[in-house]
Amino acid sequence: MHATFDVEDHGLQYVGASRIDGPLVVVERIRDVGYDEIVEILDYAGRPRLGRVLDISVTQAVVQVLEGTTGLSNQSLHARFLGESFRLPVSRQMLGRVFDGLGRPADGGPSALSAERRDVNGMPINPYARRYPREFIQTGVSAIDGMNALVRGQKLPVFSGNGLPHDRVSAQIVRQARLLEEEVEFSIVFAAMGVKHDVAEFFIRNFRDSGALARAVMFFSLADAPSVERLLTPRVALTLAEHLAFDCGQHVLVLLTDMTNYCESLREVGTARGEIPGRKGYPGYLYSDLASIYERAGRIEGSPGSITQIPILTMPSDDISHPVPDLTGYITEGQIVLDRDLFQRGVYPPIAGLPSLSRLMKDGVGKGYTREDHPILASQLFACYAYVKRVRGLADVIGEEELSTLDKQYLKFGEAFEMRFLNQGEYENRSIETTLELGWDVLSTLPKDELHRVSDALLKKYYHEKEEAPICATPLQGA
Amino acid sequence: MTIVTKTAEPVVTRISGPIVTAVGMYAAQMYEVVQVGSLGLVGEVVRLVGDYATIQVYEDTTMLKPGAPVRCTGAPLSVWLGPGLVGSIYDGIQRPLPGIEARSGAWIRRGEKVDPLDTEKRWTFEPLISSGEMVTAGQAIGLVVETPLVNHRIMTPPDISGTVRSIVDKGDYGLLDPLAVIETATGPREVTMLQRWPVRVPRPISERLRITEPLITGQRIIDTFFPIGKGGAAAIPGGFGTGKTITQHQLAKWSDAEIIVFIGCGERGNEMTDVLREFPELKDPRSGRPLMERTILIANTSNMPVAAREVSIYTGITLAEYYRDMGFSVAVFADSTSRWAEALRELAARLEEMPAEEGFPASLPTRLAQFYERGGAVTTLAGEQASVSIVGAVSPPGGDFSEPVTQHTRRFIRCFWALDTELANARHYPSIHWLHSYSEYVEDVASWWKKEAPDWIDLRTEALTLLQREDRLQQIVKLVGPDVLPDGQRLILFIAEIIKDGFLAQSAFDENDMYCTPERQVMLLRIILTLYRRGRDLIQGGVPLARIRSLGCVPHLLRAKTAFGNRELEKLTELEGRIMEETETLAKEYAKEATPICTPLLT
């Protein structure tokens, strides 16, 4: 119960704790310890685990142990305060390597040799220093490029559900992402939080097959790692991403999976601290906490690099109003929503037509970026597809036969849109022109007068008069 | 009772995130600004217990230690008021972001201190009074052209009145140069261009006025259906991605207020960058000057410290009040008040206050009321009419309006623009739902509109009634399909579609559509309703709806909002003529022939 301390060459070491509760350890009679300082907790056998200070007063420090408290005892634990907040050595040599959730080598290789050690919490980017993201990234996926375009520096999450192919979709995005003009390759920073080994395996295999492994860095805090460790994993990954982007001038794609697991760890710690829980038991500061991760994306004036974030999360029971997708949607610049219904009907990628949105699309597409008709085409497709949903609802009630001719045409359009526009191969890489042509192709199944959003000039240029042979020829990229 | 012994130097005793406790604070005042630690992190005293003070710190407290020094400043958190505010971008505690960037680069380092206004800069001051005159509190003693759009009045502070003992001649002066000396009841006082004002205290006014004039926003669904008055308060609630920010940006761009204060409170960094990039390039439709010349931005983005988010709202509204006192009509946009309420909740939790609904402090409704009550149409101390209008975005969890922030906000606003996720998903923007929204200002502004367009109120009522009837008819359609309805009712469905697509939906990105003058709004709606009335007559005359639907004018009517600009009203008149003509022809056809001709089957 009573802490004593002895002075070692590392500084003060405290013996014993007054309380161990979940991931928290309370150390008494400390001296000269800072808020958020990193602590090394040694168990009876002297094995170290990392922790951080959550609350500090003159007499005691509440320490959150990142690597679990199993086997710690009030009597025997030692605490060593390391005199700084959590830092990660960063260097571009880390590309091609695998690290654990706290940034320590997990591939048997050496630790990063670097004089640069960065606080993993980062600092807020001054909004005045940001550069507004607007370069269109072609992902080769029509549902994204055509309707929910991604731009460099955007944060665009994938909202998925258990059993849906979010991993395949995000791997495809990473594999195919490129810019229209520049020939630059994205560096990839991949952080896995609480996912299974198979998932990690899947991504490693994918990166290797596409030759991206050498420009990818992976941070794994897998399902069997202590859950509290996950709280640092995305921050560790983003700290490296910031270095690569804004010090080394690289274009970085950051993949964070699965943010739902991250939030659950946060809830666990909050509960252990006896905090007042908010919705579904998640802490009230979940929004601010998530923002401190997601806002670490973007571009900075005067710096050539960029961070594009693709967080992946699973919506518990496919519920988009669950706090995790809900608060994420309030912070990110849109969302790609995967739809179980489309998936069950065999559509790949099953990207939901209506709830998906890219907010930065408006500034990255159109004349001078992709093609003049792009924004209007997307808007018209959305409007028509929304009507399809209404017609389908009606058809369920009165039967398809009873629908008017026009409504039947809409049903046909809906089919074409889903089966030809949305649906594509996992290794099919469509150019933006192909996507747009396909868009006009399916739109042209509707009468011209139905396309209110399109101006006469654009209709004249792009609308396919009469039923011509549909364009199906799409360039396939090798598997 | 603990016996208080005064320690010599105030020091930190506990740190828990942004909440810090210090001892030796017996003499500290509530809401006094303090500087914490060797970096001098800015904080505010929020609770005093004996010798202990609880401090809310506006910057990150990482590696702050117990025992660190605390320095009291003796003053409450205040803003600087004077020329140079317009066109600026500040963080939540009025630190200029460009100044911070100049010192610490792209990332905001802790402990940076930059003056809100440039004290070196010289402004041309033109006196309006001469010595020997009497001046009252809040009276203008001179003018400074702050931007081509803003004639900044240098006023006596609200606590100074008396005889002018001296006043400088016209010339260039800095913010701190004494401009006048006023002989007050308590002795002579100097007046400079710079005033300071504590953010949590409303600036005084002479009296509140009734709202009579609409704030014209150029957004059809707002101006025509759910108008906000100058001095009014509106809430715009909606789930994520429904269009709160875009709508507020639209209002900040196009509304006819003279000063705009935009508070980005706990939202995205890129959105503020977007404003910074766009506003200097966009032209005010009335003056033709860049919009930035009337705009002040407060940016406390979601990743900036949460305590500063709490105060950013007050900083913004205080700047607004200052310009109101000069006689301007000011509009304040807060995006989003929910993030502000969450900051309150987070701080209250750290202070271990008893939570009320959903963890929010019991004081939430009071705090909301205090904020919205700082808006209003007023007579200023100087006797002029001026206003502060407030539009607050609300981000309800899960898009569910029954949560505390939306519910309490509703009590203190009179205009509710309810955003609808389904409309947003169908890309019907602005996704303000016509049946769930309301405005209590309609009657207040009706007489203004009467001068502009005598039939405004009738058109509005007729269109809203049509939409309500359509909603009821849709219930039937959902069950049995539209075919069982008689043509007269299907005409309502048809016209309602035109109102929604051709009038209510308004793109923020289309050159012709983003801003619609009141005149054009009324004309557009009038034409649509003309088609309705003519259609009703035709159907009574036995014309099938399908013929009306396929009239050549219909696609043109749907595209009219984007096809023509604000200055092409004659095109709308033409279109109206065409509708009259085509319907006339149809009527004649059916009057002559008893046997209807075969028509394509369309719904």
Ligand SMILES: Nc1ncnc2c1ncn2[C@@H]1O[C@H](COP(=O)(O)OP(=O)(O)OP(=O)(O)O)[C@@H](O)[C@H]1O
């Ligand atoms: N009037 C409009 N015209 C065209 N597009 C619009 C309009 N309003 C909204 N949008 C579209 O909707 C998207 C989301 O809008 P916005 O960012 O304003 O949502 P929000 O309600 O502020 O969401 P959040 O709560 O997450 O901040 C925009 O990126 C834009 O694509």
Ligand SMILES: [Mg+2]
């Ligand atoms: Mg917003």
